[in-house]
Structures are given as structure tokens and as C-alpha cells.
Amino acid sequence: MDFTLPKEHLILQKMYRSFAxxxxxxxxxxxxxxxxxxxEVVEKLKxxxxxxxxxxxxYGGQGGDYLAYAMALEEISKACATTGTIVGAHHxxxxxxxxxYGTEEQKQKYLVPLLKGETLGAFGLTEPxxxxxxxxxxxxxxxxxxHYVLNGSKIFITNAGYADTxxxxxxxxxxxxxxxxxxxIVESGFPGFSIGTKEKKMGIRxxxxxxxxxxxxxxxxxxxxxxxxxxxxxxxxxxxxxxxSVASIALGIGEGCLEETVRYVQERKxxxxxxxxxxxxxxxxxxxxxxxxxxxxxxxxxxxxKDMKIPYGTYSAMAKMYASEAxxxxxxxxxxxxxxxxxxxxxxxxRMMRDAKITEIYEGTSEVQKxxxxxxxxxx
Amino acid sequence: MGFHIIVCAKQVPDTNEIKIDPxxxxxxxxxxxxxxxxxxxxxLEEALKIKDRYPDTRVTVVTMGPPQAKDMxxxxxxxxxxxxVLASDRALGGSDTWATSxxxxxxxxxxxxxxxxxxxxxxxxxxxxxxxPQIAEKLSIPQVTYVSEFxxxxxxxxxxxxxxxxxxxxxxxxxxxxxxxxxxxxxEPRYMMIGGVFDAMRKDIPVWGVEDLGLDPDREVGLExxxxxxxxxxxxxxxxxxxxxxxxxxxxxAEKLIEGLKAKHVI
Numbered sequence: 001m002d003f004t005l006p007k008e009h010l011i012l013q014k015m016y017r018s019f020a021x022x023x024x025x026x027x028x029x030x031x032x033x034x035x036x037x038x039x040e041v042v043e044k045l046k047x048x049x050x051x052x053x054x055x056x057x058x059y060g061g062q063g064g065d066y067l068a069y070a071m072a073l074e075e076i077s078k079a080c081a082t083t084g085t086i087v088g089a090h091h092x093x094x095x096x097x098x099x100x101y102g103t104e105e106q107k108q109k110y111l112v113p114l115l116k117g118e119t120l121g122a123f124g125l126t127e128p129x130x131x132x133x134x135x136x137x138x139x140x141x142x143x144x145x146x147h148y149v150l151n152g153s154k155i156f157i158t159n160a161g162y163a164d165t166x167x168x169x170x171x172x173x174x175x176x177x178x179x180x181x182x183x184x185i186v187e188s189g190f191p192g193f194s195i196g197t198k199e200k201k202m203g204i205r206x207x208x209x210x211x212x213x214x215x216x217x218x219x220x221x222x223x224x225x226x227x228x229x230x231x232x233x234x235x236x237x238x239x240x241x242x243x244x245s246v247a248s249i250a251l252g253i254g255e256g257c258l259e260e261t262v263r264y265v266q267e268r269k270x271x272x273x274x275x276x277x278x279x280x281x282x283x284x285x286x287x288x289x290x291x292x293x294x295x296x297x298x299x300x301x302x303x304x305x306k307d308m309k310i311p312y313g314t315y316s317a318m319a320k321m322y323a324s325e326a327x328x329x330x331x332x333x334x335x336x337x338x339x340x341x342x343x344x345x346x347x348x349x350x351r352m353m354r355d356a357k358i359t360e361i362y363e364g365t366s367e368v369q370k371x372x373x374x375x376x377x378x379x380x
Numbered sequence: 381m382g383f384h385i386i387v388c389a390k391q392v393p394d395t396n397e398i399k400i401d402p403x404x405x406x407x408x409x410x411x412x413x414x415x416x417x418x419x420x421x422x423x424l425e426e427a428l429k430i431k432d433r434y435p436d437t438r439v440t441v442v443t444m445g446p447p448q449a450k451d452m453x454x455x456x457x458x459x460x461x462x463x464x465v466l467a468s469d470r471a472l473g474g475s476d477t478w479a480t481s482x483x484x485x486x487x488x489x490x491x492x493x494x495x496x497x498x499x500x501x502x503x504x505x506x507x508x509x510x511x512x513p514q515i516a517e518k519l520s521i522p523q524v525t526y527v528s529e530f531x532x533x534x535x536x537x538x539x540x541x542x543x544x545x546x547x548x549x550x551x552x553x554x555x556x557x558x559x560x561x562x563x564x565x566x567x568e569p570r571y572m573m574i575g576g577v578f579d580a581m582r583k584d585i586p587v588w589g590v591e592d593l594g595l596d597p598d599r600e601v602g603l604e605x606x607x608x609x610x611x612x613x614x615x616x617x618x619x620x621x622x623x624x625x626x627x628x629x630x631x632x633x634a635e636k637l638i639e640g641l642k643a644k645h646v647i
Contacts, residue, residue, distance in 0.1 A: 008581045011454060015572040049574035062575030072574070 003297075005067075012068050016075035019048065028080035031206030032351045037162055038206050041083055046117025050076075050087055055099055059107060060115035066241075066303040070248040074299070077252025078259065081355035082206035084252060088245035089158040089207075090114065093363075094121025097167050097238045098185065101226035110165050110185055122163035124154035124186075124212050125235050132368050134169075134235065135178045139214065141170035143221070148172075148184065150217040153196065156362070160210035161195045164188050167238075168214070169231045181231035185223045192217030203354035240313040241306060242363045247299045247319035250327035250359035254292045257327075257334040257352045261285070264338055264347075281337060288330045295323040314376040321369035324359035331356040382436040383536055385427040386488055387461065388499035388512065389420040389443050391452035400613045407505060407613070416452050419500025421569035423562040426530055427498050428460045428570065434536070438462045440494075442487045444472060444480055450585055457580035458572035465491065469589035474603025477506075481514030482600045486593040488519060495536065497559040501526060509561070516559035524552050528565040 005013070023044050031038045045051060053069040055061025069091065077084030098111045113119040130136040139152025150170050157166075166186045173180035186193060196211030226234050262285065265275035275281050298319040305312035331353035335342035342349050360366050393412040401408050416424075424441065431437040441456040443449050444467040453464035467487050475483060488494065497519075499512035509525070516523035528549070529542035536556065543550045544563060595601050623640070627633040641647045 007451070007454075008577050011451070011458065011572070011581075012574065012577050014455075015458070015574070015577065019571050048571055049576075053574055057575060062573070063578045064574060068574070068578075 009067055009071060012064075013071055013075065015048075016072050019044075020075045020079040024076055024083050025079035028082070028348070029345075029351065031080060031082050032355075033345065035200070035205045037208050038080070038083055038086075041080075042086060042120075045076075045083070045087060051090055051117040052095065052115030053091065055095065055111070055115050059099070060112045065307045066244060067300060067307055070244055070299055070303040073245055073248035074252040074255065074296075077249040078256035080206075081249055081253050081352070081359075082204045084249040085158060085204050085207045086120075088242070088249055089123060090121040090163075092242045092245045093123030093158075093238060094163070094165055094167050096241055097123075097183065097225060097234050098165075100237065101183070101230075101234050102185075103222075105222065106185060106225065114165060119164035120159055120162050121165045122157055122159040122167070123238070124157050124160075124166055124168045126154060126156050127152065128155055132365055135181075135232065137169055137171050137181055139168070139170040140174075141172050141182060141184065141219070143172070146221050148219045148221065148224070150184065150186070150192070150214040150219055152214055154212040154214075156199065156209055157212050158207055158209055158362075160212055161198065161208045166212070167225065167234075168212075168219075169235055172228050172231075176229060178232040179229050181235070182228045183225040183231040183234040184219050185225050186214075186217065186219055190217055190219060201358075203351070203356070203358050205354075239363055240316055243316040243320040243369070244299065244302050244306065244312075246359055246363045247295075247302065247316065247323040250320070250323040250356065251292065251295050251299050253352050253356045253359065254288075254295065254323070254327040254330040257331045257349050257356075258285070258288055258292060260348050260352075261334040261337050264341075275337065284333055284337060288333060291326045292330060295319070295326040298322050314373055317364070317369040317372040317376075320359075320364065321366045321373070324356070325366060327356040327359055328353075382438055383430065383434055383496070384438045384440070384494045385430060385496045385498060386491065386494045387420070387424045387427050387439060387441045387456070388484055388497065388515065389424065389441050389452065389456060390417045390500070390503045391415070391443065391445050391449040392417045392503050392505040400615050414448070414452065416455055417500050417503045417505075418564060419502060419562055421500070422564055422566045423498035423500045423560075424456055424459060424461065425567045425569040426527075426560075426562055427496075429567065430496075430532060431460065433532075440465065440491060442484060442491070443467070444475070444483050444487070447587070450587075453585050454577070454580045454583075455572055457583055457585075458576035459570055460573065460576065464583075464585045466585055466587045467589075467593065468587050471590045471595075471597035471602050474606060475601050476606035476608045477508050477510040477514060478608070479601045479606045481511050481518055482605075483593065483595060484511065485515050485518035486595055487588060488515065490588070490593060495556045496539070497521070497557070499559065499561045501561045501563045512559060512561040519559070521557050521559055522554050523559040523561070524554055525561040526563050527560045528563055530560070530566065 027038050027041050049062040052061035053064045054066055057063045073084045095114045114121050141148045141150045168184045168186045169181055171180050172182040192215045194213045196213045199209040265281050268275045302312050302315035302319040305315050334349045335353050341347050391414045394415040399408045427439045439461045440463040441461045442465045467483050502509035524541050524543055526544045527541045528544040531540045538555045540553045590597050599605050625633050625636045
């Protein structure tokens with residue numbers, strides 16, 4: 001068993017690191033403080049191919065794999081979790097389902113511009129009354145001649161307002177439960193589609209999180225993604241892979257915090273000694289480093305499993321649960337090592353501790369991950 | 381007809397504070413990650429900018445080094461270069477700048493058909509700034525060093541460059557083919573493209589040895605053929621701690637400073 005990274009991934013890691021350090025990190029504080037979508041950073045991400053890492057070149061992607069993608073989100077999120085979230089939502093929640101379930105026409109029309117970075121993607125599943133219980137969809141889609149009419153609203157939609165292409169889940173047949181849910185590709189410019197309230201968040205504050213409102217929204221029949229009634233399958237399959245993204249983002253936040261802290265404790269002096277000379281500091285750092293490395297192995301394993309086309313749903317659930325809890329725990333302990341300064345906005349760890357929390361919640365809470373993991377053991 | 385640019389690059393240890401083995405008097409390379417030499421990245425960037433503007437441009441990166449220098453060539457390809465060639469052979473080991481430029485000139489002649497050669501001003505591990513100019517001499521083409529701005533004529537038959545000097549600059553027009561050495565002011569090197577890395581890993585990078593290049597290891601390349609020899613490298617002893625002056629007021633400290641400088645006959 002070999003735990004070393006392939007050479008191309010090592011080269012990519014080098015590229016990701018210098019990109020994150022020079023292009024992403026300098027904008028991170030401002031992005032958070034002003035709750036501003038980092039448009040300039042997003043433009044550069046597009047330019048270097050971050051918007052299509054795992055997809056084939058024939059569709060405008062980069063011809064890479066999930067490991068390369070997970071590592072990209074990890075490195076970006078070390079610097080800025082907002083930016084990691086924008087890429088993750090676009091890539092795995094919008095581009096991936098079109099690639100997996102779309103017709104050739106849909107791929108040409110929507111996937112190619114998404115991967116080239118000409119358009120931004122988003123995904124709408126969550127509703128006010130359908131969070132972890134995603135099956136409780138209330139958005140309706142009714143077929144009328146050559147188009148569907150969608151009515152309902154979605155909440156907490158990442159990239160909403162900036163995205164051009166949305167994957168929207170809606171009920172086409174309420175009587176069939178989850179088998180009555182269908183997936184649609186909806187353009188932001190379709191009649192009846194609008195953006196509602198923008199949420200004010202605790203963390204990842206630069207990422208745009210809004211409500212989506214569909215009032216008699218006209219969606220052409222050919223924009224049905226996959227078959228009618230297969231929307232729940234599309235959503236669940238999408239989230240299986242989406243968890244790799246969130247796990248990678250969480251891992252990055254934790255690692256970023258640790259890097260900041262390792263630097264800080266070697267500079268800061270108290271009682272005539274560097275903080276790093278105290279055994280409490282050393283033990284805390286050792287503990288956090290071990291935790292993050294364990295998280296990294298779970299994340300890389302789930303990405304690798306997906307690349308090898310072996311079942312990875314349970315792996316990605318474990319990676320997401322463990323990495324997000326590690327990120328929150330590490331961030332909190334790093335703030336503690338910074339002392340009062342850790343509570344001040346001038347220091348990155350303050351932002352990172354707030355950013356970490358969402359990774360335990362979005363795209364399946366830790367509790368939902370536990371349901372998935374325990375189900376894999378066959379217990380009911 | 382396409383335009384062909386050759387870029388000379390070197391893989392160097394990623395540090396500006398190179399440590400020297402106190403016993404062997406050689407650079408300690410173990411554990412130090414290797415990178416594309418900074419000025420060479422500027423050289424490559426300028427070539428790629430020409431390619432952005434004229435898509436019929438072909439950029440070939442050449443280097444001499446150990447087999448692992450291939451990793452750096454992969455990075456150059458991932459940034460956008462079309463081809464790369466590695467000159468690697470035990471017989472090339474220990475080459476000084478004269479021998480290195482013999483080898484690289486031979487590589488470039490073997491490739492042939494070039495319109496422009498870009499090199500970095502100097503490598504951060506040797507700091508000689510000699511290899512680029514020597515290659516131009518050996519190929520009998522004009523050269524301009526310390527290029528900080530670059531313009532290619534519309535007919536691509538000549539270039540106009542700004543040459544930075546310590547006390548000013550020169551604008552020089554020179555006909556192609558010619559060799560230019562780049563400095564960091566020339567541009568901001570791009571990153572690798574993500575997809576470029578995957579493509580580059582699959583690309584064949586030819587490795588040429590002395591036989592392929594028709595070089596004589598006794599007289600042209602390698603340690604024996606090198607006219608110069610580094611017989612000793614050293615790290616300058618670190619300066620001692622400075623004196624910190626303190627006092628009740630600025631005037632007080634200034635007075636102490638003046639006394640101190642007078643005592644040392646500085647003033």
C-alpha cells in the first residue's frame with residue numbers, strides 16, 4: 001500500500017499553493033469583512049482551469065481527477081473557505097450532475113461554458129421545509145406542452161445571484177414521494193426565476209447564499225435533467241461526490257489554521273519564552289496535526305475511490321464528517337493558542353473558526369453523515 | 381510560417397539562502413525542493429506572451445541537468461510551452477559555464493530553426509549570468525542582456541528591447557535570430573494550467589546525451605573540460621549583534637550615538 005502522491009499531483013499541489021498564497025489569500029480578509037463575492041479571484045480561478053478540474057477536455061474541462069480536485073479545494077480553502085465553497089458548488093453540484101446525467105445537447109449547451117468558466121453554476125435542493133429531509137420537496141413542476149412550469153422556492157443556495165446555471169429539484173408527481181422528484185437545468189434568465197433574500201452568515205461570508213424564487217417559471221422540456229422522477233437519485237448521487245468537496249474545504253480550513261498557529265507560536269513570547277516552547281503548545285499542535293492528517297487520508301481515500309470507480313459514498317460521508325469536525329475543533333483550539341489576538345478580526349484564525357462551522361452543516365450535516373455511515377453497516 | 385522560440389531554463393534549489401556543506405564545500409541540495417529558476421520563468425513567460433499573440437508560435441524549453449530536471453520541464457510545459465528537451469549525461473556533470481554553454485548551444489543547434497532565444501539573466505544558485513551570453517557567442521547570433529521590456533516587430537524580423545543597466549537603460553533594436561536574457565522586471569510569470577500538468581506528464585521529453593549531441597567529453601563538456609573550477613565555497617560569518625542604545629529621550633540617545641561614532645572615528 002502506497003501513501004505517496006503521484007507526481008502530477010505533487011506538481012499541481014505546488015501550483016495550487018502558490019496560486020492560493022498569491023491570489024486567494026490577499027483577498028480573504030476583505031472578502032469576509034465586506035461580505036463581498038470575490039469576483040476578481042473567481043476570474044483568475046477560471047483562467048487557470050479550477051472550474052473544470054475533473055472533466056474531460058472535450059467538454060472544456062482539464063482532464064484531471066477527483067484527487068487533483070480535492071487537493072485544489074484543500075489548498076484554496078487554507079487561504080479562503082469562501083473561495084473554496086464557490087468552486088465546490090460550481091464544480092460538484094452543478095457541472096457534475098450535468099456531466100453524469102445530461103444529454104449531449106445539454107452538455108454542449110450548459111456544461112461546456114461552465115467548465116470553461118464562461119458561466120457559474122449552482123444547485124437548488126434545500127427548501128424551508130426540506131433540509132436534511134430533502135425528500136419533503138414542495139417546489140412543483142407541471143408539464144404544459146413543450147415546457148414545465150415551476151413554482152416554489154429554494155433557500156441557502158450557494159452562488160445564487162452570481163450563477164447563470166442552476167440545477168433545481170422539483171416535484172413532478174407528489175403521489176410518488178421521492179420517485180416523484182425531477183431535476184431541471186434552469187437558467188437565471190428564465191421567465192419567473194428570481195433571487196430572493198441574501199443571507200447574512202456567520203462564516204464563508206463572501207460566498208453568496210440566497211433564496212431562489214420560482215413563480216410560474218418556464219423551463220423548456222428539454223431542460224429536464226435525467227428522466228422524470230429520477231431527480232432524487234440525481235440529487236443524492238450529486239451529494240455523494242459533493243461531500244468530497246466539503247470534506248476538502250474543511251481539511252483546508254483546519255490546515256490553514258494550523259499553519260497560521262505554527263508561525264504565531266514561534267513569534268509570540270510570554271513569561272520570557274516563545275509560546276512554542278511550552279509543552280501545552282507542543283502537545284496541542286501534535287494533536288491537531290495528527291487529527292488533520294487522519295482527515296486528509298479519509299478525504300484522499302474518498303477521492304481516490306471515486307477516481308477508481310469503486311463505491312465511495314460511505315467513504316465520502318466519513319471524510320466529510322471527520323474533516324469538518326476536525327476543522328471546527330482545530331480552529332477553536334488555534335484561536336485559544338492565539339489568546340486575545342485570536343479573537344480579533346486582524347488575525348486569520350478568527351475568520352477561519354467562523355468558516356469552519358458551516359462544513360459540519362452544509363451538503364449534509366454530520367448527523368446525516370452518521371445516518372449514511374451506519375446504514376452501510378446494515379443496521380436499521 | 382511559424383515563429384520558433386527557444387527558452388533556456390535551469391532547475392535550481394528553492395532557496396535564496398543556499399547552505400554550503402562545511403566539509404565538502406559544495407551546495408547542500410538534499411531536502412531542498414527544486415524550482416524553475418526565477419529569471420528563467422520570466423524568460424518563458426515572455427515567450428508564452430508571444431505565443432498568446434501569435435498562435436503559430438512554437439516554444440521549446442531546453443535545459444541541462446540531472447534526470448530529475450525533467451520535473452521542471454514538465455512545469456514549463458504545463459505553463460504552456462510546446463516542447464522540452466533535457467540534456468542529461470554523466471559526462472556533462474561538473475560542467476562550468478563554458479562547458480554548459482557548449483552543451484546548450486549543441487542542443488539548440490540540434491533542434492535548429494529558431495527565431496529567438498530567451499534565457500534568464502542568471503541562476504539563483506550560481507549567479508554567474510554567463511551561460512546565456514556564451515550560448516549567443518557560440519551560435520554567432522546577437523545578444524542583449526538584462527531585458528526589462530520587449531517588443532516584437534510586426535514582421536517578426538526584429539525586436540526592440542529595453543536593457544536595464546545600473547545607472548539607466550538603453551533601448552536596443554536587434555534583428556532575429558538573437559538571444560535575450562530576461563530580468564524579473566520583464567513580466568509576471570503565469571501559473572501552470574491545471575490541465576497542462578496532466579498533458580505535460582503524458583508528453584515525451586527527449587533526453588540527449590553527449591553522443592546525441594556530438595560533444596567531446598574530454599574537450600568540450602564535463603568537469604575535465606571545464607577551464608574554471610570552484611575550489612572553495614564559503615558562507616560569510618554572520619555579523620555579531622548590534623549595539624542597542626537606550627536613553628531617557630531622543631536627544632539622550634542621539635548624544636550617545638555621536639559619542640560612539642566619534643570613538644570609532646566615523647565622524
